[in-house]
Amino acid sequence: MSEIQIADIKIGFSGADIPDSNVINTCVHCGLCLPTCPTYRMTGSELASPRGRIYLMKGVTEGRISMTDDTFVEQMGLCLNCRACEAACPSGVMYGGILEASRAQLQRVKEEGIKEQGLKEASSQVHPSSFNLQPSLKMGLVERSLRRVVFGSLFKNMAMFRAFSWTMKAYQKTGLQSLTHKLGVLRLMKMEDAERMLPRISDQFTVPKGQIYKAEGERKYTVALLSGCIMSTAFAQVHEATIRVLNKNGCDVLLPEGQGCCGALHVHGGDLDGGRELAQRNIEAFEKQGLTKLDAIIVNAAGCGSTMKEYGHLLHDDTQWQARAETFVSKVRDVHEFLAGIELNRKDLKPLNIKVTYQEPCHMAHAQRLTAQPRKLLKAIPQLQLVEMFESAMCCGSAGIYNLTQPEMAADLGARKIDNALATGAHIIATGNPGCALQLAAELKKRGKEVQVRYIVELLAESYGK
């Protein structure tokens, strides 16, 4: 039997979640998105640009390029899914959806091996054992463990997630963390950078049990808060601040029981089915509160908010869920969007004499197109001086698990962001997403800088007073 080289076999998109060729064909190759793309700016390579990646997707759609092509695999992984290109595109190319679908296709090939998908197009004479996955298609140990243990179990079970967070908290509080640093264990295991990203786990977790936090004074709105995964453990103090700010603005805040992770990490990483499972769970949990009586479902993490606003698209093929998802989506509001849209309680805001620069999370600025609202809130705080940084809306390199899968690009973008932030002379970098907060804090720690990273709602809560 003649040996058929893997490179000769064109493996195309197939099955569910095929990148929409109508979206791909909307690209007119004008290149206006290129200057906004972080990976293009860092590499200068056309292939690492949105136009280059759309060209690769089109090639696979038309059968000219194989999904197993090294360049295709590499570029789908190197993209940050920051969606700066989408916001800049005059033709309205919805890039995020086609990237996520491409990643879902690749993920299936990685998990099932070439046998399942590729052999459809391959010669029937070829024996499966003659195929070997290319190096770029083999999942490394870190990615495999992340996908199986973290995505597959931890983020889907909040009790397990909280138990894991308690363990991390014990590691940080008992001195074990300092000991591993002193002994150089992490350096030996080449895990220093990953460990630097570990969030400081809050002392008090936010466990949603259907509790209601009452509005201060007259109730004007009833809202429900997404507690999420990392936000409810590592950033529980941000939830506390969010609830306080909402209460000060006439909101009763509910924490629906049964909710969990929003699924953003799954969707961005190509595990669309995992994302769907979590979306359905959240829709069900919030529906139990009675969606019609809610003025809004509030989200204080940009990545979660943008994913939740796209639950309708995620479930568009499911007749049972699509309408329910759209009703849910109609209520989702980023906390900055909500507060900037109501008459803010300004009379109780006390002066904060601080110099702040704002780092725009990609999923706030590009995916949700919220740029004025966070700034409006910062400017509402008396005496707060807002100084704009250069490239405030360029990705900081966090992008979900990008730090672990693309450590070099993530580190370069993190360093670039901190250079720009420090150049403003601000004492505080304000942001609105856990990934950004961790990335910025890790880079500041590496440089030994005292500059703080704070959420805008934390600054507002501070201004309202304890």
Ligand code: SF4
């Ligand atoms: S994605 Fe949009 S901006 Fe970029 S090349 Fe295509 S049409 Fe032009």
Ligand code: SF4
């Ligand atoms: S999502 Fe971001 S990194 Fe990816 S192509 Fe668009 S601008 Fe570039």
